[in-house]
Amino acid sequence: MDLQKEAKKRKIKYFLISYVDFFGVLRSKLVPAGSIKEMQKEGAGFAGFSTYLDMSPSDPDMAAIPDPKSLIQLPWQTDVGWLAADLWMNGKPVASSPRVMLRNQINRLAKKNMNLKSGVECEYFLITPDGNSIADQNDIADKPCYDQSALMRQYDLIRAICDSMIMLGWGPYQNDHEDANGQFEMNWDFSDCLQTADRHVFFKFMVRTLAEKKGLRATFMPKPFLNKTGNGCHAHLSIWDNKGKNLFADKSDNLGLSKTAYNFMGGIINSAEALTAWFNPTINSYKRINAPVTASGATWAPNTITYSGNNRTHMIRVPGSGRFELRLMDGATNPYLLQAGILAAGIDGIEKKRNPGKPINVNMYKDGHKVKGAKKLPLTLEKSLSHLNKSKVLKDAFSKETINSYIKLKNIEIKKYNSSSNKKIGFKGSKQSIKKNIITQWEKDNTLDC
Ligand SMILES: [Mg+2]
Numbered sequence: 001m002d003l004q005k006e007a008k009k010r011k012i013k014y015f016l017i018s019y020v021d022f023f024g025v026l027r028s029k030l031v032p033a034g035s036i037k038e039m040q041k042e043g044a045g046f047a048g049f050s051t052y053l054d055m056s057p058s059d060p061d062m063a064a065i066p067d068p069k070s071l072i073q074l075p076w077q078t079d080v081g082w083l084a085a086d087l088w089m090n091g092k093p094v095a096s097s098p099r100v101m102l103r104n105q106i107n108r109l110a111k112k113n114m115n116l117k118s119g120v121e122c123e124y125f126l127i128t129p130d131g132n133s134i135a136d137q138n139d140i141a142d143k144p145c146y147d148q149s150a151l152m153r154q155y156d157l158i159r160a161i162c163d164s165m166i167m168l169g170w171g172p173y174q175n176d177h178e179d180a181n182g183q184f185e186m187n188w189d190f191s192d193c194l195q196t197a198d199r200h201v202f203f204k205f206m207v208r209t210l211a212e213k214k215g216l217r218a219t220f221m222p223k224p225f226l227n228k229t230g231n232g233c234h235a236h237l238s239i240w241d242n243k244g245k246n247l248f249a250d251k252s253d254n255l256g257l258s259k260t261a262y263n264f265m266g267g268i269i270n271s272a273e274a275l276t277a278w279f280n281p282t283i284n285s286y287k288r289i290n291a292p293v294t295a296s297g298a299t300w301a302p303n304t305i306t307y308s309g310n311n312r313t314h315m316i317r318v319p320g321s322g323r324f325e326l327r328l329m330d331g332a333t334n335p336y337l338l339q340a341g342i343l344a345a346g347i348d349g350i351e352k353k354r355n356p357g358k359p360i361n362v363n364m365y366k367d368g369h370k371v372k373g374a375k376k377l378p379l380t381l382e383k384s385l386s387h388l389n390k391s392k393v394l395k396d397a398f399s400k401e402t403i404n405s406y407i408k409l410k411n412i413e414i415k416k417y418n419s420s421s422n423k424k425i426g427f428k429g430s431k432q433s434i435k436k437n438i439i440t441q442w443e444k445d446n447t448l449d450c
Pocket of ligand 1: 185
């Protein structure tokens with residue numbers, strides 16, 4: 001696609017050439033349409049050190065080369081076109097840039113004539129601009145899930161977001177009020193995993209932007225309120241061959257899954273503790289997984305590395321034939337590392353024929369203690385990072401250097417948190433003083449816009 005011609009045709013005056021760093025922060029340059037011809041070829045220049053990629057000030061410029069297939073015309077600002085870019089340096093793709101990391105795993109799977117299709121369920125809260133409370137003061141029910149009135153009080157915004165997705169051809173099909181006061185979820189069609197990752201990045205940008213326009217603030221923070229359900233980011237996964245056949249489906253199996261599906265799942269279960277460092281990447285994330293029961297009666301977040309049929313208390317749920325749902329990730333996860341991590345672990349599962357074990361059919365929130373030998377999820381970010389550090393699977397897939405860079409940057413973040421004053425309680429209504437049992441001001445300042 002020739003972006004210059006496209007700009008003329010669609011009346012695009014400016015392009016946002018963007019990339020996402022390790023921490024999922026969206027970085028961009030705004031480029032006038034007159035310069036896009038050159039940028040499409042050479043890329044937009046960025047100083048890598050200025051973002052979370054573990055680069056040094058002496059490194060040469062990175063070039064963000066836009067992927068024309070990712071073009072999204074901002075529905076609320078149609079003179080601007082958004083482009084996801086791949087990072088290049090010294091004439092080579094930057095192996096430690098998240099979108100390139102995902103591409104490399106896609107290519108690994110493509111060599112087996114397979115591709116991953118996925119869909120994500122991004123939960124978010126609508127809060128006041130100062131971040132102190134949920135936006136709708138009337139949204140106070142103990143069991144607010146699917147509450148029609150609370151949903152319709154946000155109709156203006158929800159409609160603006162959903163209309164945008166319709167306009168963009170994403171196939172949105174439902175919107176609801178979720179399990180916590182002030183929490184919402186919107187679902188659109190699954191597609192190939194690179195497209196889902198690009199849309200996931202754009203969705204977060206879009207929700208935040210449109211909420212701001214209505215005088216609200218949207219947050220994907222994993223656990224903004226201690227006593228309420230947190231923001232998950234579940235993914236539905238299936239592997240297809242090049243002819244469009246779902247390789248995860250097998251009607252003869254109890255749960256409707258093929259051997260390939262079980263092996264892929266076995267790979268994810270095998271690497272789950274290490275993946276937690278990517279899927280639950282913030283200090284705040286560990287207040288969502290392993291959390292005590294919330295006001296609504298359940299956290300909906302997993303606490304063990306187990307799978308089951310249609311039972312939402314496990315890390316993996318099989319809702320029907322030909323796919324499964326991974327429920328580990330939270331709203332802070334990097335959209336590219338989400339898909340790349342699933343692929344790396346899943347491909348390892350296929351190659352090593354990893355066995356996920358037997359499905360477990362108990363309510364893990366109630367009877368989890370009775371399940372013998374179930375692996376537990378790491379309790380802190382430090383523990384997750386030490387699992388990541390030990391993961392041969394992920395180091396082989398992404399290189400030692402890349403994994404070490406990620407760990408290094410996250411450790412700097414942990415240090416900042418530990419040295420910050422955590423006495424200030426971020427949200428009203430929390431009386432406990434133990435750090436584990438409060439949402440600190442530091443978490444709020446650093447995670448609300450994750
Ligand atoms: Mg949900």
